[in-house]
Amino acid sequence: MEPVLNVKNLTMNFGGLKALDDVNISVEKGQIAALIGPNGAGKTTFFNCITGIYDPTKGYVEITPPGKRPERIKGLKPNHVTEKGMSRTFQNIRLFHGMTVLENVMIGRHCRLNSGILSAMLRPGSQREEEKKVVSDSYEILEKIGLEKYVNEMAVNLPYGAQRRLEIARALATNPFILLLDEPAAGMNPQETKDLDDLIIWLRDNEDLTILLIEHDMKLVMSLSDRIHVVDYGKKIAEGTPEEVKNNPDVIKAYLGDESDDA
């Protein structure tokens, strides 16, 4: 299988702190891969580095959009990375609070549309067509994610779990082929987590998506993932199927922590 995301020797220094140290991760097409590790291990930093929000100190990031040749994306601006088909959600929910739920999703469509200022002011037929289409497309996405009852609500007024799902809907609107989810189940109750589990599998199967997720809920990670990558203190310490990772002594040590060392 071809990797659609290939990251080599990724290193990120914040002053003296090595938040990422020579990390190699590759994700294959159609996989649900997980990136796990204790708090502060550098998982979010990994996402920020490959999506262009941070410019990594060193390393090599390559994506392969469907039907295209591999492209290097290190150093690209976040909006260009998204345009190329890699989209993400945020751990600390970052919705546009001054907008309705539908508009949040419409923002995701932005990079797939092209009407500019003049056409917004003059509203020629092409702009009206485009506008109509973006509204119905966005509504369709909300239906898929199960948020259609909130269409015209302001995004801030949504319950927490729905806000997390809206983040996914918004990312989906950019037409990605690979989706990066940063702790999508954080703060969800068991029922919401279960629904999320179903949603992620549905997305992989029906939307032809490759998914890389960061998650702390081990039950969710173990049931969902085809492959798990483990980082600790910015270093990758293990990789494998859920079974392999579960029994890896390094992983157990990283999770059970230093208490065993100190004792």
Add this chain to the structure above:
Amino acid sequence: MVTKKEIKQSVVIAFWFMLLTFPIMVIKVNTIKNEVIFRWQALFWTGVGTFFASLIWNYFLRLKESKKRADIKDDVPTVHRLLNTPQFRTPFLLAVGVFFLAYPFVFPMYHTSIMISALVYVMLGLGLNIVVGLAGLLDLGYVAFYAVGAYAYALLNLHFGISFWVVLPIAAVLGAICGTLLGYPVLRLRGDYLAIVTLGFGEIIRIVLENWSEFSKGPRGIPDIPPPGLFGIELGQHATVIYIYFIVIALVLTTIFFVNRLENSRIGRAWIALRDDEIACQAMGIDKFKTKLTAFALGATWASLGGVVFAAKTSYINPMSFTIWESITILCVVVIGGMGSAIGVIAGALVLILLPEYLRAVAEYRMLVFGALQVIVMVFRPDGLIKSVRKTYKFERAEK
């Protein structure tokens, strides 16, 4: 009801204020007779006034708190609710239309002239609203583009005899170009830094206009700027004012029309997204820099148009018309009216500009009143007088 605690608090505040304002309220030095007068009754009135003001303040705060707890969602401003009810919409708009149509014929010229100023501020406010209210870029040098428009008309007319109607589109383009040129270097800055740099830029423009006499005639300014022409017909003074009034009305309507369209377009949504969360906005595939630049350039376009009208109306301009206070007044219009809300900005402009004109007492303390208003609005209505409401969409399929 008023609690004991509140009364106690108000008493403390009253005493505090009496102490604080003692030097200015009580002591008066008569330099001619070389004596100091103590106005003790002023102290008393300060105390009483502050006491009751504090009680009222607390009352409204409590009112606001209880309202917030009651229901958060259902706080669409009354104006919007009226505009969305068909029975009210037509009569309401009709009434507003008739009022503004009849205005210059009913009221004397002086009032028409004041209304023109207010309407120019509506234009400026709506333009700045794009920059500050929608795109979230704090621009304190907005007046620079206003000056660009005014001087464009004055100078082009002086040297080449170009008429108002020809200058109008030229000034719009010039404003957009200036906005882009300035925006290009400064829009890499954020928040406070952007505010400081734009403030500096506004002042630079004014200082250049003041000192580059060969170009701008310096502080003496440019007199005898002709009013807009009407197919070569000579208009009397009163007729000219009425004519300009209707031109401004037309421009304001055009502005509202375009701004409304922009707000609910791909670009307009991108501005709001940028204002709400820059990082998420970029991660959603929006080019941050380009989006900011369009907002900045478009805001400048309207400022420039406003400048042309201003020059045509006053027939005399000099650099003193374009000080930092002008920028701040326009910013107050936007913030007090309601950031991002076109109706709010219109209301803000009418209140803030007409109030000082008709209440002479207010005019003297203009900035003080603006400041106080700002504080009151920020405490009680943080979204402005009339806050913005986003467009809602209907879906038939939602029924199934």
